[in-house]
Amino acid sequence: MRILYFGWVRTNIGLGEEEISLPPHVENVEDLIGFLRDQGNGYRAAFENIKAVRVAVDQEMAGMETPLSGSREVALFPPMTGG
Amino acid sequence: MIRVQQEDFDAGQEIGAISARNFEVGGVASFIGLVRGANEKSQITAMTLEHYPGMTEKILSGLEAEARTRWRLEDLLIIHRYGRMTPGEQIVLVITASAHREDALQSCQFLIDRLKIGAPFWKKEETPVGSHWVDTKAEDDKASERWQK
Numbered sequence: 001m002r003i004l005y006f007g008w009v010r011t012n013i014g015l016g017e018e019e020i021s022l023p024p025h026v027e028n029v030e031d032l033i034g035f036l037r038d039q040g041n042g043y044r045a046a047f048e049n050i051k052a053v054r055v056a057v058d059q060e061m062a063g064m065e066t067p068l069s070g071s072r073e074v075a076l077f078p079p080m081t082g083g
Numbered sequence: 084m085i086r087v088q089q090e091d092f093d094a095g096q097e098i099g100a101i102s103a104r105n106f107e108v109g110g111v112a113s114f115i116g117l118v119r120g121a122n123e124k125s126q127i128t129a130m131t132l133e134h135y136p137g138m139t140e141k142i143l144s145g146l147e148a149e150a151r152t153r154w155r156l157e158d159l160l161i162i163h164r165y166g167r168m169t170p171g172e173q174i175v176l177v178i179t180a181s182a183h184r185e186d187a188l189q190s191c192q193f194l195i196d197r198l199k200i201g202a203p204f205w206k207k208e209e210t211p212v213g214s215h216w217v218d219t220k221a222e223d224d225k226a227s228e229r230w231q232k
Contacts (some may be wrong), residue, residue: 006133007205007216011216056203059135059141075203078216079200079201079219080201080202080203080219081173081206081219082132082134082175082199082201082202082204083116083175083198083223
């Protein structure tokens with residue numbers, strides 16, 4: 001699965017995107033964040049406060065409960081600041 | 084129409100083009116967002132806007148469709164820039180054109196209020212003492228919420 005990071009999620013982790021083979025127990029967004037948090041210090045810092053993290057699954061805004069089966073792309077990022 | 088680009092834009096030219104091609108238009112409203120030279124805490128030397136290519140266009144097109152449903156619009160243009168900009172530079176342009184001013188003015192405000200917190204852009208400010216990501220402001224959330232139906 002393609003995982004994208006933006007804003008301070010990206011700068012904490014140190015990369016903008018990566019391809020990850022998800023372990024079978026990762027069924028929804030919350031599971032994914034839990035899995036990513038164990039991948040190193042940058043990941044832990046990025047996902048320390050889950051309430052501050054927003055998520056899009058296949059470019060649609062999603063929630064922690066959103067299932068990932070069949071999805072191709074997940075993006076994790078801070079609240080948006082456009083305009 | 085939606086454009087997401089790195090280059091600057093010419094608002095006068097865009098408004099002129101909209102006015103010239105449709106004589107049903109009786110009023111044009113526009114908003115331009117600029118990079119400020121300071122925030123509440125410090126001087127800002129530059130700002131970098133990052134975005135999510137693909138999703139940005141999708142979200143902005145969705146906002147265009149919603150505005151066209153809620154107001155009677157003859158034309159609509161959103162240009163949003165990304166990349167590094169310095170104070171005084173233009174970040175975003177919203178133009179709405181309608182037979183009547185009320186539809187143009189309201190939809191213009193709706194679009195800028197909504198895209199500030201709903202389009203996947205992230206701002207990083209550079210100051211004399213370092214750079215930081217910009218947080219969402221509570222007033223921006225409120226401004227967007229007031230358009231909830």
